[in-house]
Amino acid sequence: MAAEREPPPLGDGKPTDFEELEDGEDLFTSTVSTLESSPSSPEPASLPAEDVSTNSNGRKPAEVVLDDDREDLFAEATEEVSLDSPEREPILSSEPSPAVTPVTPTTLIAPRMESKSISAPVIFDRSREEIEEEANGDVFDIEIGVSDPEKVGDGMNAYMAYRVTTKTSLSMFSKSEFSVKRRFSDFLGLHSKLASKYLHVGYIVPPAPEKSIVGMTKVKVGKEDSSSTEFVEKRRAALERYLQRTVKHPTLLQDPDLRQFLESSEWFEEKQQQFENLDQQLRKLHASVEALVCHRKELSANTAAFAKSAAMLGNSEDHTALSRALSQLAEVEEKIDQLHQEQAFADFYMFSELLSDYIRLIAAVKGVFDHRMKCWQKWEDAQITLLKKRETEAKMMVANKPDKIQQAKNEIREWEAKVQQGERDFEQISKTIRKEVGRFEAKRVKDFKTVIIKYLESLVQTQQQLIKYWEAFLPEAKAIA
Amino acid sequence: MWVWAFGAFPTRVLRPWAEGPAFLFPTAHGPRPSAPGRGGAGCSEAPPPPAATSPAPPAAAGSLRPRGAVRACAGPRLGAAMMEGLDDGPDFLSEEDRGLKAINVDLQSDAALQVDISDALSERDKVKFTVHTKSSLPNFKQNEFSVVRQHEEFIWLHDSFVENEDYAGYIIPPAPPRPDFDASREKLQKLGEGEGSMTKEEFTKMKQELEAEYLAIFKKTVAMHEVFLCRVAAHPILRKDLNFHVFLEYNQDLSVRGKNKKEKLEDFFKNMVKSADGVIVSGVKDVDDFFEHERTFLLEYHNRVKDASAKSDRMTRSHKSAADDYNRIGSSLYALGTQDSTDICKFFLKVSELFDKTRKIEARVSADEDLKLSDLLKYYLRESQAAKDLLYRRSRSLVDYENANKALDKARAKNKDVLQAETSQQLCCQKFEKISESAKQELIDFKTRRVAAFRKNLVELAELELKHAKGNLQLLQNCLAVLNGDT
Numbered sequence: 030m031a032a033e034r035e036p037p038p039l040g041d042g043k044p045t046d047f048e049e050l051e052d053g054e055d056l057f058t059s060t061v062s063t064l065e066s067s068p069s070s071p072e073p074a075s076l077p078a079e080d081v082s083t084n085s086n087g088r089k090p091a092e093v094v095l096d097d098d099r100e101d102l103f104a105e106a107t108e109e110v111s112l113d114s115p116e117r118e119p120i121l122s123s124e125p126s127p128a129v130t131p132v133t134p135t136t137l138i139a140p141r142m143e144s145k146s147i148s149a150p151v152i153f154d155r156s157r158e159e160i161e162e163e164a165n166g167d168v169f170d171i172e173i174g175v176s177d178p179e180k181v182g183d184g185m186n187a188y189m190a191y192r193v194t195t196k197t198s199l200s201m202f203s204k205s206e207f208s209v210k211r212r213f214s215d216f217l218g219l220h221s222k223l224a225s226k227y228l229h230v231g232y233i234v235p236p237a238p239e240k241s242i243v244g245m246t247k248v249k250v251g252k253e254d255s256s257s258t259e260f261v262e263k264r265r266a267a268l269e270r271y272l273q274r275t276v277k278h279p280t281l282l283q284d285p286d287l288r289q290f291l292e293s294s295e296w297f298e299e300k301q302q303q304f305e306n307l308d309q310q311l312r313k314l315h316a317s318v319e320a321l322v323c324h325r326k327e328l329s330a331n332t333a334a335f336a337k338s339a340a341m342l343g344n345s346e347d348h349t350a351l352s353r354a355l356s357q358l359a360e361v362e363e364k365i366d367q368l369h370q371e372q373a374f375a376d377f378y379m380f381s382e383l384l385s386d387y388i389r390l391i392a393a394v395k396g397v398f399d400h401r402m403k404c405w406q407k408w409e410d411a412q413i414t415l416l417k418k419r420e421t422e423a424k425m426m427v428a429n430k431p432d433k434i435q436q437a438k439n440e441i442r443e444w445e446a447k448v449q450q451g452e453r454d455f456e457q458i459s460k461t462i463r464k465e466v467g468r469f470e471a472k473r474v475k476d477f478k479t480v481i482i483k484y485l486e487s488l489v490q491t492q493q494q495l496i497k498y499w500e501a502f503l504p505e506a507k508a509i510a
Numbered sequence: 511m512w513v514w515a516f517g518a519f520p521t522r523v524l525r526p527w528a529e530g531p532a533f534l535f536p537t538a539h540g541p542r543p544s545a546p547g548r549g550g551a552g553c554s555e556a557p558p559p560p561a562a563t564s565p566a567p568p569a570a571a572g573s574l575r576p577r578g579a580v581r582a583c584a585g586p587r588l589g590a591a592m593m594e595g596l597d598d599g600p601d602f603l604s605e606e607d608r609g610l611k612a613i614n615v616d617l618q619s620d621a622a623l624q625v626d627i628s629d630a631l632s633e634r635d636k637v638k639f640t641v642h643t644k645s646s647l648p649n650f651k652q653n654e655f656s657v658v659r660q661h662e663e664f665i666w667l668h669d670s671f672v673e674n675e676d677y678a679g680y681i682i683p684p685a686p687p688r689p690d691f692d693a694s695r696e697k698l699q700k701l702g703e704g705e706g707s708m709t710k711e712e713f714t715k716m717k718q719e720l721e722a723e724y725l726a727i728f729k730k731t732v733a734m735h736e737v738f739l740c741r742v743a744a745h746p747i748l749r750k751d752l753n754f755h756v757f758l759e760y761n762q763d764l765s766v767r768g769k770n771k772k773e774k775l776e777d778f779f780k781n782m783v784k785s786a787d788g789v790i791v792s793g794v795k796d797v798d799d800f801f802e803h804e805r806t807f808l809l810e811y812h813n814r815v816k817d818a819s820a821k822s823d824r825m826t827r828s829h830k831s832a833a834d835d836y837n838r839i840g841s842s843l844y845a846l847g848t849q850d851s852t853d854i855c856k857f858f859l860k861v862s863e864l865f866d867k868t869r870k871i872e873a874r875v876s877a878d879e880d881l882k883l884s885d886l887l888k889y890y891l892r893e894s895q896a897a898k899d900l901l902y903r904r905s906r907s908l909v910d911y912e913n914a915n916k917a918l919d920k921a922r923a924k925n926k927d928v929l930q931a932e933t934s935q936q937l938c939c940q941k942f943e944k945i946s947e948s949a950k951q952e953l954i955d956f957k958t959r960r961v962a963a964f965r966k967n968l969v970e971l972a973e974l975e976l977k978h979a980k981g982n983l984q985l986l987q988n989c990l991a992v993l994n995g996d997t
Contacts, residue, residue: 306849314842321835328828335821342814347807348961354968474854478993481861485990488868492983496976503972509965 171197171276173291175269178261180248181212187249188212191265193272195291201283201452202292209295213240216268222286223275226413230420234281235274238267285409285452297459300466301398308391315384322376329369336362350509357505361498368494375487383480387473394469401458408451415444622647625743625758627736628656632728636660637689639735643758649750650759657761661688664735666764667742670753678903678941679948680748681956683741684892686734694724712841719837719873726877730885737889788902798946804953805901812894819887826884829876836869857993864989868982875978882971890960897956904949907942914938 177192194208220237227234244260276282276291336359343355422437622645629640642656668685671677698720705713742748757764840862847858914935921931 307846310842310846310849314839314846317835317838317842321832321839324828324832324835328825328832331821331825331828335818335825338814338818338821342811342818345807345810345814348957351961351964354964358968470852474852477854478857481857482990482993485861485864485986485993489983489986489990492979492986495979496983499972499975499979503969503976506965506968506972509961509968 171195171199171202171282173269173272173276175265175272178265179210185249188214189248189261189264191268193291201456202288204292207292209291211290213238213245213264213268215290216271219286219290220271223281223284226284226286226416227281230416230423232278232280235271235278237271238264283452285405285412285455289405297398297401297462301395304391304394304398308388308395311384311388311391315381315388318376318381318384322373322381325369325373325376329366329373332362332366332369336360336366348509354505354509357502361502364498365495368491372487372491375484379480379484379487383476387476390469394466397462397465401455401462404451404455404458408448408455411444411447411451415441415448418444623743623749625736625739627732627739630728630732632689632691637728637731639732641739641758649755655759655761657758659757659764661686661735663757663764664738667753667757668738671742671748671751672899674751677748677751678907679900679945679952680745681893681896681900681952683738683745683748684889684896686731686738689727689731691724691727694720694727698724709841709845711844712838715837715841719834722873730881734889784902787906800950801901801904801946805905808894808898808901812891812898815887815891815894819884819891822879822884822887826876826880829879830873833869833872833876836865836872840865840869860989860992864985867985871978871982871985875975878971878974878978882967882974886963886967890963893956893960897953900949900952904942904945907938907945911935911938911942 172195174194174196175191176194179190179192180187181190190210190212192208193211194206195202196206198205216237217240220234223234241260241264244257244264247254247257248261275287281287338359339355339362340359343352343359346352346355418437418440422434422441425434425437624644626642627639628642631638631640637660639659639661640656641659642654643650644654646653665685668682671682701713701716701720708716742751742754748754843858843862843865847855847862849855850858914931914937918928918931918935921928
């Protein structure tokens with residue numbers, strides 16, 4: 030095959046790029062192209078094949094053929110290198126990791142072709158494809174806007190809240206358009222998280238806009254003058270650019286922190302808070318209802334005692350009619366005591382038990398939210414581990430320990446899968462929770478309505494009975510002569 | 511007119527209530543809607559119609575309460591019209607204002623002497639009653655006059671009756687119990703302290719409750735003092751008592767101080783002796799069946815009334831606690847309703863409203879039961895004690911009489927001091943007979959009064975219970991209709 034390609038394929042007129050290294054500079058560029066080709070072909074040997082296919086197919090802009098040419102690189106210094114800059118660009122941008130971890134210029138300078146096995150730390154094949162598919166051009170289909178600067182709070186505790194709107198058709202996001210409110214310190218926090226994760230392994234993490242104490246203080250103090258509006262506008266634009274740059278970075282886009290920043294995980298926070306409040310209120314109500322049950326039972330007991338006492342009084346009363354009336358009163362009170370008892374049961378079994386059931390249900394809901402957090406943490410941890418493994422791999426490359434390298438590669442594969450799984454799990458659980466919460470709320474509403482109405486009906490019955498009893502007693506009382 | 515000076519309270523509790531004069535005429539919150547200006551009908555009603563039938567409709571400001579035997583002449587003095595703000599519709603007025611004096615309904619009307627308490631002022635630790643008299647008797651300098659009296663002076667008057675030998679044969683109207691606001695004041699104080707720990711709404715609710723409670727106790731104590739005076743005024747003999755006239759007319763302080771320790775100790779011993787004596791004396795079999803029967807009856811009756819009174823008390827108090835719970839449930843439901851974001855919030859708010867309203871009714875039920883039942887029983891506990899005292903005095907005089915007889919016999923036998931013994935014996939005989947005669951009448955009257963009072967109160971109790979139950983029922987049914995309509 031090599032023989033076939035002896036003549037620079039340039040003659041074919043194919044736009045495939047061919048790098049010829051003549052000096053260090055080119056060397057470097059070819060390094061890049063080397064990298065580009067390597068994802069698809071970890072082995073130098075396969076490169077030719079690709080090369081051929083590329084040559085024959087033509088259009089695979091991401092594939093830059095550079096294989097044995099490397100050998101040629103050194104051999105044929107005279108070969109021309111045609112670098113099609115325009116074509117290079119997409120390659121560059123689509124390359125998940127332009128500044129590749131394991132590959133440093135030094136690596137290439139050292140004529141170790143095996144280093145081709147530098148698999149560019151492509152994150153996910155899947156997303157890479159996705160990105161490649163989508164992007165014939167510059168952008169993946171995700172757009173961030175920062176708008177609506179709004180002052181929140183008062184005095185020195187005030188801050189500006191910006192609306193971050195994301196428009197995307199990427200499948201990894203659950204919605205195609207969503208927005209959240211974030212403040213400047215949130216952006217800074219995001220950057221610091223990303224930086225701590227990625228910078229030390231070589232990714233260029235776009236920097237966040239700078240803090241400005243003077244500018245911010247003016248805003249806080251509330252000066253509505255042009256300088257502070259200007260400041261806010263400058264900042265808003267800077268934040269927007271910052272986010273745009275960040276999401277254009279395929280690796281960073283995958284990061285869970287960034288995802289959380291963009292997406293409305295606020296929904297979850299809000300809901301959690303709501304459930305917390307609901308829990309509190311239900312507990313209070315439950316306590317009051319329990320007190321009611323207790324007092325009603327007491328009332329029932331006391332009414333029974335009074336009934337007996339009244340009966341005794343009636344017995345000793347020597348005026349016949351009054352005596353009879355008192356006995357009747359005693360009977361009425363006895364019946365009423367029964368009523369109170371039944372009502373107490375209703376209080377308890379309908380109202381009180383409903384409340385305690387829901388208090389326990391809400392504890393379960395809270396547990397579910399906690400699980401989600403754990404899931405997220407797992408995902409995050411897997412991601413960090415993956416990066417570490419890559420780091421290890423790179424080190425092994427440098428140290429040139431082929432066996433360890435293989436092990437590292439295996440581990441990387443393993444952790445890539447875990448990260449994917451983690452992300453899937455997290456999204457799954459989030460989706461499920463949303464659905465479940467909706468279902469729970471609907472059920473709760475129905476439950477409460479039904480039970481409370483039933484309870485009120487029990488109260489109605491009690492009153493109706495009371496009326497009956499007292500109506501029966503009244504003529505007796507009137508009959509006292 | 512009732513003036514209720516809240517300056518009585520420690521300022522800490524007072525401050526949130528600084529509502530000024532408006533508060534003097536409480537609106538119809540809680541169980542005791544206003545109209546404190548019941549200014550008793552005094553004892554001057556025409557022969558009481560046998561029954562106060564249906565409850566009086568709420569009197570508009572200034573108008574008369576058309577009925578209620580005891581209230582017949584309440585009209586002119588109701589002028590101050592405290593009937594503000596009936597927030598719960600026409601039927602939720604409690605009848606306690608009419609019923610307060612209904613305990614002892616069968617008071618003979620008499621234009622010759624009408625006594626009532628037209629005004630009362632509650633200060634930190636005492637209550638000042640304005641005793642108002644209208645009389646055509648020649649004994650008084652004027653036809654109409656008022657004096658201010660305190661509780662101790664009522665007690666003095668009562669004791670003077672008890673100690674008067676001439677009145678031995680009568681049932682002395684029981685003394686009114688001391689005004690006791692301690693419990694209420696304590697609660698108010700606690701409320702003031704706990705203000706920070708509850709929502710503003712809860713605080714207002716509880717405050718209203720306690721205010722109403724205080725007002726209720728206040729009215730009750732006024733009523734009981736008034737009843738005492740009316741009984742005295744209605745009694746054919748006692749009304750002529752000089753001390754009574756002084757009490758009514760002398761418009762300066764009677765300088766009746768409360769008994770000091772020594773006197774209280776003396777009283778204590780006297781009581782002990784009396785009860786010991788009573789035991790001895792009661793061992794003496796009475797020749798007269800009537801009295802024998804009465805004695806047995808009264809003994810048993812008194813004990814049972816005591817028991818019934820205590821149990822009734824407890825019952826009404828439980829009732830009140832349950833009503834208070836409704837209050838808290840209502841508040842919680844309200845909080846739930848305002849916090850919730852789903853469509854159940856309207857539901858909660860409606861139910862919360864229901865609980866608030868139903869609670870008011872329940873509280874009134876409890877208050878009415880307290881009035882018609884507990885108070886009735888308590889009063890007759892005291893009266894039956896007074897009747898027992900009468901019987902004791904009679905027995906005592908019987909024993910004295912028999913002893914005098916024996917002494918006379920002995921004297922005759924010895925033929926020494928016969929005349930003395932004879933006089934003594936005659937005196938005793940006279941005394942005994944006098945007592946017996948009046949006692950008999952008194953006891954018969956007692957029975958009549960008792961029967962009438964019970965009748966009146968039981969009827970009113972039943973009517974009120976019915977009214978409240980119906981009101982409750984309507985509330986509940988309305989609410990259910992709305993809720994079912996929504997869902």
